[in-house]
Amino acid sequence: MLLCIIYPIKLYNEDFIFDLRQIPLIIAILYGGRRIGVTLFVILVIFRTYLGGLGAIVSFFENGTLLLFLTYSINYFRNVSINKKLIFISLTSILTCILPIVYYFLIVGTKGYLDFMIIQFYLFILQSLILLLSIYFIEVMISNKKLRDKLVQSEKTEMISHLAASISHEIRNPLTVAKGFVQLIKELGSEDPDREEYFRHALDELDRANSIITNYLSYAKPSIEKTQLFDVNEQLKSIVDIIKPYANLYSVVVLNKSESKFDIKGDSDKFKQIFINIIKNSIEAMKTGGILTIETLVNDNIINIIIKDIGQGMTNEQIRRLGQPYFSTKEKGTGLGLMVAYSLVKVMNGTIRVESQLNLGTTFIVSFPNNIN
Numbered sequence: 001m002l003l004c005i006i007y008p009i010k011l012y013n014e015d016f017i018f019d020l021r022q023i024p025l026i027i028a029i030l031y032g033g034r035r036i037g038v039t040l041f042v043i044l045v046i047f048r049t050y051l052g053g054l055g056a057i058v059s060f061f062e063n064g065t066l067l068l069f070l071t072y073s074i075n076y077f078r079n080v081s082i083n084k085k086l087i088f089i090s091l092t093s094i095l096t097c098i099l100p101i102v103y104y105f106l107i108v109g110t111k112g113y114l115d116f117m118i119i120q121f122y123l124f125i126l127q128s129l130i131l132l133l134s135i136y137f138i139e140v141m142i143s144n145k146k147l148r149d150k151l152v153q154s155e156k157t158e159m160i161s162h163l164a165a166s167i168s169h170e171i172r173n174p175l176t177v178a179k180g181f182v183q184l185i186k187e188l189g190s191e192d193p194d195r196e197e198y199f200r201h202a203l204d205e206l207d208r209a210n211s212i213i214t215n216y217l218s219y220a221k222p223s224i225e226k227t228q229l230f231d232v233n234e235q236l237k238s239i240v241d242i243i244k245p246y247a248n249l250y251s252v253v254v255l256n257k258s259e260s261k262f263d264i265k266g267d268s269d270k271f272k273q274i275f276i277n278i279i280k281n282s283i284e285a286m287k288t289g290g291i292l293t294i295e296t297l298v299n300d301n302i303i304n305i306i307i308k309d310i311g312q313g314m315t316n317e318q319i320r321r322l323g324q325p326y327f328s329t330k331e332k333g334t335g336l337g338l339m340v341a342y343s344l345v346k347v348m349n350g351t352i353r354v355e356s357q358l359n360l361g362t363t364f365i366v367s368f369p370n371n372i373n
């Protein structure tokens with residue numbers, strides 16, 4: 001907004017200098033809310049007063065009225081369709097044209113009034129056009145983001161249901177073992193020295209079942225978006241916990257070789273979603289079992305997370321199509337997992353590189369900027 005004032009357009013003659021400062025002001029109030037609007041207004045008033053002239057007073061009243069009008073319309077504006085928003089903006093533009101004319105007349109009088117009106121009229125046309133276009137693009141951007149969020153969410157639900165089968169399978173084992181120990185304890189006399197140990201085994205198994213369910217639920221619960229610094233290795237560990245039952249189902253051994261502490265910035269739940277999607281594919285690529293290696297390497301402020309499998313691999317054509325929606329070579333595949341992973345990585349300013357050889361295996365290298373320093 002200040003840039004608009006500092007670099008104005010000299011529309012008519014040198015006496016009146018006009019600019020489009022109201023556009024950022026209007027957009028900021030409508031999308032940013034009351035507090036931001038008031039802050040901007042105060043900055044505007046201070047700055048305009050510093051520039052001096054009677055125009056400062058006109059500007060104060062004009063933008064003050066605009067601020068009042070807009071803050072009371074925020075709720076309306078946020079809840080109507082895009083068409084109504086555009087109509088609302090047109091009305092606002094007319095208001096921004098009338099207000100200065102009225103205040104100019106009240107404060108400055110009739111001196112230079114005609115010139116002022118003509119300029120206001122040109123300004124009105126220019127400002128309305130720019131405003132309408134801006135609002136339109138902002139709305140399109142917002143609706144795109146909503147659509148993407150929805151897709152990411154529904155893909156996650158799909159993933160959760162895929163993992164569910166392996167989870168329930170995996171929980172049955174510790175429960176059966178625990179049940180066996182409890183039966184043994186029942187048959188033993190109360191003086192038997194092995195009792196203690198059997199109790200411990202039973203409890204350990206119950207703990208294991210518990211942690212499998214807890215990990216799974218922590219991933220399955222809907223999450224609120226939160227951007228923060230988080231430790232990569234801590235997240236990778238919990239991802240391995242979540243995915244392990246699934247790996248067991250495929251007789252895949254997961255080797256997590258990443259250790260040191262690295263921080264990156266983003267949403268840790270989205271981070272989980274990215275790697276669960278990639279790792280799940282790697283497991284599925286090793287139909288007869290194998291080893292999946294997870295490693296982290298840091299160079300030049302870039303964190304590289306490397307997921308390596310020794311599975312079926314891909315042809316160049318398949319590599320090229322990775323991340324495209326609905327590209328799947330699996331009978332029950334959705335072809336959405338990697339698309340979501342690619343789009344989430346992009347949001348976190350990261351990149352994905354894939355190296356693969358048919359029948360030898362595939363390596364996914366996901367790189368993020370390191371935020372530790």
Ligand code: ADP
Nearest residue numbers: 281282285328329330333334335336337338362
């Ligand atoms: P889906 O898993 O539902 O098929 P994805 O988007 O997760 O969808 O993956 C798309 C396709 O990419 C898979 O069908 C598979 O052909 C290929 N792919 C992904 N990861 C690997 C991998 N590690 N090894 C071999 N092929 C892979």
Ligand code: MG
Nearest residue numbers: 277281337338
């Ligand atoms: Mg997949």
